Amino acid sequence: MALFDKFAPLLKHYADVNAAGHNPFKVNIEQVLSPTEAMVNGRETLLVGTNNYLGLTFEPECIEAAIDALRREGTGTTGSRVANGSYEQHRRLEEELADFFGRKSAMVFSTGHHANLGLLSTLAGPHDHLVIDADSHASIYDGCKLSSAQVTRFKHNNPADLDKRLGRLASLPGEKIVVLEGIYSMLGDRAPLKEMVAICKRHGAYVVVDEAHSLGVLGRHGRGLCEEAEVEDQVDFIVGTFSKSLGAVGGFIVSNHPEFDVLRVACRTYKFTASLPPSVMASVRAALGVMRKKPELRLRLKANSKLLYDGMVALGFQVGPEVSPVVAVHLPNLEMGVRFWNMLLESGVYVNLAPPQATPNGVTLLRCSVCAAHTKEQLVRILDVFQAIGTELGLLQAPARRVAAQ
């Protein structure tokens, strides 16, 4: 077997997807115009699949801070903090993150993926147990794979199943570390955190919560699901990313653990990667400030999410189980998903196509992510386009028949 033969099934899958027109996994954004608009295939396109929840990618304060840092500290750090040292931006960003979360320590990584990979693979030794939700993000699975720990999955968002599996592990040596997510990225559903954290504590397990999709979205101050569920004091490690609500790139961990700092010399994804460029960190710090100063962004995001979610339900689409900035429209199969996605793009609406391989229970999703910067007119237009295509493809009743049926 030749080196690349193993990829034949994957190539066939992408060829099938490609056959319908544009390739959903190779979209060329010719020019970004704003947090909600870009030029794609020469057409002005509404962006509804970018995880840009607070719409801060064009925030003047963030842009100015980045430019200033670029001029003062240069384009990049050209190496890891262990080798090249920490810049003022690293130290201040970590102080500000720790302050925002009310924790003793914060540690910044070059991506959110690196944060999960580093934390899980470093924290859990060969005799320890990582206990993860079956629908965990790829970075959590990868962190488990890279670790030498024992790894147990529990049924998605199922506290009784978590309890049962932790019970089975009780007689085995080693620490138990349970990994949960604030908002799950595909369906937009949130973990029943209060109940799950109580179960973890009853079993003496450590708790890690990944707030990648819930930072800036949930909680009175935007600290995520831990804040909203009032369990922050019982959660040992919070992981997050700068690439969604904070509009840049990078990842972090915050904790109150007194020995947390040892991870700086133990964690390979921290030690052996070039650290974030000063300009990125400056924009993240500014975004953190904007997020704290403007709670109205979160409120607008909430209202926008409700408008899109309720609108999809009213049209007759099946969506995720609860209102969230991730509005996941279910389609009957991948073929229909690819057709629908292409027609959306041709109509100037960009969403994410999530194929069965990437979703819980192998469903096909048109995954929309709502932005605080979406206007009501834009959201209504998205719904109109979904309705027109859904009707044309026979997935929705034609409006006239719907009226007649009432």
Add this chain to the structure above:
Amino acid sequence: MSVTDDEILPAVIAALEEATQHKVPVTPATVLRQDLNLDSLAEMDLIMALEDRFDVSISINHLPEIDTVAELAAMIAKMKKG
């Protein structure tokens, strides 16, 4: 449910036949990934069901070490002995 070692292999075979909807004959020599055409997610879901069937914990990090149905049954038997 209490299961003896002798019962583990037939029970694993029965569980696999059910998971693959009896489309493929399952024997002790059946290679999980190749013969049953299980992708990694299906394989992990199968392990979860077997954990419940035999009341054990099987680390998904051990899956790369398991090729055949007989090896899977042997691993479960080992887990049950603690």
